[in-house]
Amino acid sequence: MTNHYRYILFYKPYGVLSQFTQDTPARSTLKDYIQVPDVYPVGRLDWDSEGLLLLTNHGQLQNRLCDPQFGHERTYLVQVERIPDPTALKKLEAGVLIKDYRTRPAKVRLLNEAPSLSDRNPPIRFRKTVPTAWLEMKLTEGKNRQVRRMTAAVGFPTLRLVRTAIAHLQINGLQPGQWRDLKSRELKLLHKLMFPVDFLKKYKY
Structure with missing residues (x-):
């Protein structure tokens, strides 16, 4: 076969x-x-x-x-601007409205520390006054730029996005x-x- x-x-x-x-x-x-x-x-x-x-x-x-x-399931490590609060995480898990589409429920967790990843070239834009956080997100769909749109919809723009598993x-x-x-x-x-x-x-x- x-x-x-x-x-x-x-x-x-x-x-x-x-x-x-x-x-x-x-x-x-x-x-x-x-x-x-x-x-x-x-x-x-x-x-x-x-x-x-x-x-x-x-x-x-x-x-x-x-x-x-x-x-x-697709698994992503997502670096976002600022530290998402529990309300934002729950919204991402339940599904958010992107234009006229509501995303499927997802598994989302805030990581306690940055994951071990290769350096990005070029690196993300760093701002001293704005903290960043890492999320692990598991989705069962793959709409166009979906992860970025999801985090932006709850107020935490994506800075770096790495898919780690399919x-x-x-x-x-x-x-x-x-x-x-x-x-x-x-x-x-x-x-x-x-x-x-x-x-x-x-x-x-």
Whole structure:
């Protein structure tokens, strides 16, 4: 089933477009990092966001992962301006109104200390008079610039955004600009998540 398919995890750096074609000479693309033919990103990360991106040439899996019907958890580390209060955190968890859309319930927690991440290049704009905080946010949807719009809606603009996980797939072990193929166990769990009926037929316990 998977012999001719490729499944790649990539740590997208800041300032890199989630595509292989270049729209301006000033911006890097996936082509600058990944020389594997015919793989395409599943979903996207904005050019000013960092973190985990899954690429594959398995079209059916790509469609499932992008289909809201098969919502899977995405985990983000989010640096915001100022320290969110419990009211703001509850609003993010319950869902906030963005234009004419209300976001799905999310898991949100305020971190006690900054996470261990690679430095961003360029670093965020630092202001002595404005403290910052880090949130861990787990969403089951991926609307355009959703995390940034959510934190802005409750009054705490996003300064830095790093996706650390897509379902069970973790960014651990990768540095910005690095990629690797999925391990067999990771791939098996991904198929179980996206194709539960087919998975049960293939793997009978």
